[in-house]
Amino acid sequence: MTGATGTGADVLAASAGSLRERFEAAFMPNYGVPPVVPVRGEGCHLWDADGRRYLDLIAGIAVSSLGHAHPALVEAVSRQVATLAHTSNLFVNEPEVLLAERLLGLLKAPGRVFLANSGTEANECALKLAISYGRNTGRKYFVAAENSFHGRTLGALSLTGKASIRDQFGPFPADVRFVPYGDADALKQAVTPDCAAVFLEPTQGEAGVVPPPDGYFTAVREICDATGALLVLDEIQSAIGRTGHWFAHQHDGVVPDVLTLAKGLGGGMPVGACVGFGNAGTMFAKGDHGSTFGGNPVAAAAARAVLDTIERDGLLEHVRTVGKLLADGIAAIDHPLVSGVRGRGLWLAVVLTADRAADVQAAAQRAGFLVNAVQPDAVRIAPPLVITAEQVETFLAAFPAILAEVTP
Numbered sequence: 424m425t426g427a428t429g430t431g432a433d434v435l436a437a438s439a440g441s442l443r444e445r446f447e448a449a450f451m452p453n454y455g456v457p458p459v460v461p462v463r464g465e466g467c468h469l470w471d472a473d474g475r476r477y478l479d480l481i482a483g484i485a486v487s488s489l490g491h492a493h494p495a496l497v498e499a500v501s502r503q504v505a506t507l508a509h510t511s512n513l514f515v516n517e518p519e520v521l522l523a524e525r526l527l528g529l530l531k532a533p534g535r536v537f538l539a540n541s542g543t544e545a546n547e548c549a550l551k552l553a554i555s556y557g558r559n560t561g562r563k564y565f566v567a568a569e570n571s572f573h574g575r576t577l578g579a580l581s582l583t584g585k586a587s588i589r590d591q592f593g594p595f596p597a598d599v600r601f602v603p604y605g606d607a608d609a610l611k612q613a614v615t616p617d618c619a620a621v622f623l624e625p626t627q628g629e630a631g632v633v634p635p636p637d638g639y640f641t642a643v644r645e646i647c648d649a650t651g652a653l654l655v656l657d658e659i660q661s662a663i664g665r666t667g668h669w670f671a672h673q674h675d676g677v678v679p680d681v682l683t684l685a686k687g688l689g690g691g692m693p694v695g696a697c698v699g700f701g702n703a704g705t706m707f708a709k710g711d712h713g714s715t716f717g718g719n720p721v722a723a724a725a726a727r728a729v730l731d732t733i734e735r736d737g738l739l740e741h742v743r744t745v746g747k748l749l750a751d752g753i754a755a756i757d758h759p760l761v762s763g764v765r766g767r768g769l770w771l772a773v774v775l776t777a778d779r780a781a782d783v784q785a786a787a788q789r790a791g792f793l794v795n796a797v798q799p800d801a802v803r804i805a806p807p808l809v810i811t812a813e814q815v816e817t818f819l820a821a822f823p824a825i826l827a828e829v830t831p
């Protein structure tokens with residue numbers, strides 16, 4: 424096995440160490456070098472290039488909703504790629520139509536869909552809708568939350584309230600004002616009739632799976648209704664069963680004007696969606712937006728397989744049951760490094776009493792479990808929605824020893 428010009432067969436034979444070195448040499452340094460090199464997955468397990476097995480408790484950042492190599496996803500993608508892989512937006516394809524209709528059916532409200540390839544692109548669409556709305560109504564600015572994450576492209580980044588990833592790329596195209604997340608009074612102060620839209624996550628994912636206080640979204644909806652600002656909910660991480668409901672906003676009984684989706688929707692195939700409800704769905708004029716790959720038939724077929732499987736296998740209820748098992752099990756651990764657990768369904772953070780999340784992630788990896796240090800003091804757990812109670816118990820049984828390895 425030699426050199427950076429290896430064939431596919433060479434890559435499969437390469438060791439994890441050599442692939443990490445070649446990654447470092449061939450890629451831009453924006454990611455650093457990730458620690459694990461998975462080469463194969465099945466269900467909730469991954470195997471790395473050295474043959475080690477891991478229980479996957481992060482699912483490619485809440486993406487692999489059906490786990491790895493799920494037969495329904497394999498069948499849908501294989502069949503579609505062998506039938507028609509791509510059309511572009513110059514043509515209509517049936518899988519994209521079926522997916523858009525399916526999403527609207529799940530949302531139970533009249534709306535229109537735009538299909539994209541990623542989360543940040545779904546949010547670009549939402550921001551362009553909000554800009555169009557602002558232009559039509561004389562509204563000039565936007566409101567988003569501190570510590571929010573909406574994506575890395577410049578429109579979505581302008582809505583992202585995290586200085587460390589944002590400040591070096593300003594100034595931004597949109598005037599965005601940031602308020603503390605979960606503070607309804609601060610939002611009320613910030614949203615005037617000049618505000619075009621409010622962008623929020625139902626629970627802040629990258630901030631460390633931080634839910635808002637009870638009643639927050641009822642107040643948010645009232646503030647938007649009173650001022651005429653659009654409410655845009657970024658459900659890129661929270662939707663498609665992650666919290667035990669199709670959409671996290673269904674917990675709060677609040678309907679947004681615009682909704683964005685991605686991550687878990689394609690179960691590992693790249694697909695994003697922006698849904699506009701009521702008038703927000705028909706705001707674009709012909710030519711206002713587009714994507715060559717958006718609505719790609721293979722990605723759309725994958726998303727439908729994900730939605731069908733969640734429904735057929737009763738995964739929403741399953742997520743609530745095993746999510747509770749996992750959260751209760753973590754809460755019951757008596758260890759000085761653990762201060763508690765937050766989140767809903769299979770979207771949890773173990774909150775630490777010190778900034779040791781990276782060490783917990785590393786110790787878990789050595790023990791055969793993949794978790795994510797989402798914040799210095801928070802470990803994110805977002806396994807495939809198909810994780811079994813037995814697999815959850817395996818992790819809970821191992822977790823005290825993992826924590827014991829992290830010296831205070």
Ligand SMILES: *Cc1c(COP(=O)(O)O)cnc(C)c1O
Pocket residue numbers: 541542543544546572573574575624628629657658659660685686
């Ligand atoms: C991941 C994420 C995004 C960005 O999605 P990409 O597919 O990485 O562009 C946007 N918003 C939220 C809430 C996310 O979790």
